[in-house]
Amino acid sequence: xxxxxxxxxxxxxxxxxxxxxxxxxxxxxxxxxxxxxxxxxxxxxxxxxxxxxxxxxxxxxxxxxxxxxxxxxxxxxxxxxxxxxxxxxxxxxxxxxxxxxxxxxxxxxxxxxxxxx
Numbered sequence: 340x341x342x343x344x345x346x347x348x349x350x351x352x353x354x355x356x357x358x359x360x361x362x363x364x365x366x367x368x369x370x371x372x373x374x375x376x377x378x379x380x381x382x383x384x385x386x387x388x389x390x391x392x393x394x395x396x397x398x399x400x401x402x403x404x405x406x407x408x409x410x411x412x413x414x415x416x417x418x419x420x421x422x423x424x425x426x427x428x429x430x431x432x433x434x435x436x437x438x439x440x441x442x443x444x445x446x447x448x449x450x451x452x453x454x455x456x
Contacts, residue, residue: 340359340360340361340362341359341360342357342358342359342360342392343357343358344356344357345357345358352430353430357392357396359388359392361376361381362376363375363376363378364376393416393417397417400419406419406420407419407420407421408420
């Protein structure tokens with residue numbers, strides 16, 4: 340597995356995040372042959388792999404900078420304690436509602452612009 344730091348979002352906004360990649364092939368110890376990775380098995384444990392990667396990043400940020408963490412309101416991970424919503428909105432302008440966007444307080448994700456590829 341390899342990991343690398345990405346510093347921007349797809350929209351070009353500052354957004355530090357980590358990409359992780361698993362090798363698709365491996366060489367066996369027993370016979371020395373190259374074999375493909377069973378991707379269905381990886382998909383079955385993808386949530387656990389994501390949690391391990393997130394915990395590693397959070398631990399390093401805590402060790403290096405002393406930050407504390409709180410659960411995100413949407414339940415999808417953690418965020419740095421002490422960062423206000425206003426600060427997040429200023430830092431990530433691409434997730435602000437666009438013209439004509441209707442937002443629902445019961446569904447904050449309805450306010451997000453969907454990233455393209």
